[in-house]
Amino acid sequence: MSATALSYRKTFSLILKRDLTIAFRHKDEMLNPxxxxxxxxxxxxxxxxxxxxxxAKIAPGIIWVSSLLxxxxxxxxxxxxxxxxxxxxxxLISPQPLFIFTLAKICAHWLLTGLPLILVAPLLAVLxxxxxxxxxxxxxTLLFGTPVLSFIGAIGAALTVGIKKGGVLLSLIVLPLYIxxxxxxxxxxxxxxxxxxxxxxxxxxxxxxxxTLTLAPFAVGAALKVSTN
Amino acid sequence: xxxWLHPYANPEVSYHFTDKIKPWFGWATFLLLxxxxxxxxxFAPADYQQGESFRIFYIHVPSAILSAxxxxxxxxxxxxSLVWQFKLAxxxxxxxxxxxxxxxxxxxxxxxxWGKPMWGTWWVWDARLTSELILLFLYLxxxxxxxxxxxxxxxxxxxxxxxxxxxxxxxxIKYSVEWWNTLHQGxxxxxxxxxxxxxxxxxxxxxxxxxxxxxxxxxxxxxxxxEVISRNKMRPWVRxxxxxxxxxxxxx
Amino acid sequence: MQFESFSAFLDMxxxxxxxxxxxxVSLALLITLLVGSKISNRNTREQIARQIKREQKLKLAAKQxxxxxxxxxx
Numbered sequence: 001m002s003a004t005a006l007s008y009r010k011t012f013s014l015i016l017k018r019d020l021t022i023a024f025r026h027k028d029e030m031l032n033p034x035x036x037x038x039x040x041x042x043x044x045x046x047x048x049x050x051x052x053x054x055x056a057k058i059a060p061g062i063i064w065v066s067s068l069l070x071x072x073x074x075x076x077x078x079x080x081x082x083x084x085x086x087x088x089x090x091x092l093i094s095p096q097p098l099f100i101f102t103l104a105k106i107c108a109h110w111l112l113t114g115l116p117l118i119l120v121a122p123l124l125a126v127l128x129x130x131x132x133x134x135x136x137x138x139x140x141t142l143l144f145g146t147p148v149l150s151f152i153g154a155i156g157a158a159l160t161v162g163i164k165k166g167g168v169l170l171s172l173i174v175l176p177l178y179i180x181x182x183x184x185x186x187x188x189x190x191x192x193x194x195x196x197x198x199x200x201x202x203x204x205x206x207x208x209x210x211x212t213l214t215l216a217p218f219a220v221g222a223a224l225k226v227s228t229n
Numbered sequence: 230x231x232x233w234l235h236p237y238a239n240p241e242v243s244y245h246f247t248d249k250i251k252p253w254f255g256w257a258t259f260l261l262l263x264x265x266x267x268x269x270x271x272f273a274p275a276d277y278q279q280g281e282s283f284r285i286f287y288i289h290v291p292s293a294i295l296s297a298x299x300x301x302x303x304x305x306x307x308x309x310s311l312v313w314q315f316k317l318a319x320x321x322x323x324x325x326x327x328x329x330x331x332x333x334x335x336x337x338x339x340x341x342x343w344g345k346p347m348w349g350t351w352w353v354w355d356a357r358l359t360s361e362l363i364l365l366f367l368y369l370x371x372x373x374x375x376x377x378x379x380x381x382x383x384x385x386x387x388x389x390x391x392x393x394x395x396x397x398x399x400x401x402i403k404y405s406v407e408w409w410n411t412l413h414q415g416x417x418x419x420x421x422x423x424x425x426x427x428x429x430x431x432x433x434x435x436x437x438x439x440x441x442x443x444x445x446x447x448x449x450x451x452x453x454x455x456e457v458i459s460r461n462k463m464r465p466w467v468r469x470x471x472x473x474x475x476x477x478x479x480x481x
Numbered sequence: 482m483q484f485e486s487f488s489a490f491l492d493m494x495x496x497x498x499x500x501x502x503x504x505x506v507s508l509a510l511l512i513t514l515l516v517g518s519k520i521s522n523r524n525t526r527e528q529i530a531r532q533i534k535r536e537q538k539l540k541l542a543a544k545q546x547x548x549x550x551x552x553x554x555x
Contacts, residue, residue: 270490270504272483273483274483281494285504288504335506335511338507338510339503342500342502343499346496444511444515448514448518455518455521455522459525462529468529471529472530472533
């Protein structure tokens, strides 16, 4: 019965550490979404033209759409490896609640994809001539918004984990659900660029964050149970 | 109520029940839609502002209402399947998704065809249109997920979870799109409002609406039956049923 | 009756194209849905029937083989 003696916190940190260790052993896999993000953002000025005003106007949209796509790219492997080697089944039948496992895995995913995006975003904002007053808004929306992307995306990843070629399907499922985050985040940055208060939008993104934080792990658990039986 | 509902958890009983109500839906659809369409196209008066283009209303509005209604029904079925483990509720999720997608597509196409003469463009990024488009994407996601699994039972359950996630998201999406719209577009196209409808317009609308509901019922029965028999392939009653139905055809 | 002639009916007060486009597309989509559902229903039934037939054939073959073995032994 020693397994049941593990506290929730212990379980959480064990899974988190395990996922991070695995990810750091495959550094290129971890870096690929980030590189993708940077390349997609640089493609937009090439496609649209280098006028400063145009770029500054569409910068929030470009950065946010690219981060949606980059997150999407990394979602596919969230549960895949664990599903293939059978450790996912072990988590499902272990005495600890599924909620802790899914929460830990999603947190690890965010640390590996969301956080690097936040760190790189200011650099790209410079490239896109984003007005200076909206940097803070960009940072804050990414800080609260990217976890939402990980949480909602994890539901899609859990639903498609049993399917062999689930990549495209995953984006089809998840992208429509990302729309509210995209809308509020870009409008917060837009508002900030006009030096207006953007607290309202940020509050809604934070609400989405806490809502998905509490609800998504349950949905992910249910989805994992369905797709692994 | 549970006692009364209980027998319908059995696939065989449900199958025969849908078999019984199917023709009623079929005939009701046929009658209501033929009366409704003829009335709407020939006898209903033209709108004093929009002229004859108002006749699009009689298919646009019912299908727009049904597109949301079917999603609600699908999510309810998914909830029943998740909470009470009704296996048949999965079958109805799989059965309903394509129907809802078709009605959403109809609402979009007729909306565009109505928008062109009234607003001057096929498409505006109006809040209602955008949320209807996103609803179509949600439907397509559910259908794609449902088709991706080889195991029908799993497919229905997974699609159900996605439908539930979507139903929580729908109000947020709708609200966010409305908000986005007012922010980005000042005064947009004047909405078509809800003028007090005259009786001679209301009746054909009612016929069309009820006819569409009948059609949804009829197609749902067919699709539900397909799902039920493909999930219970090995059961003796399905085998008897299939052999029964195929023999007369072979005799010809 | 709102229209004086058939051509007026087709013209729909100048909105003919849009009205008939929406009615046509809607009907086409609904008929596709209806026919598609019926076809998939029939296909599923036929598939199950085929499966049953195959199983019966296999069973019959197995029985015949068993009988043959019995006759060979005696």
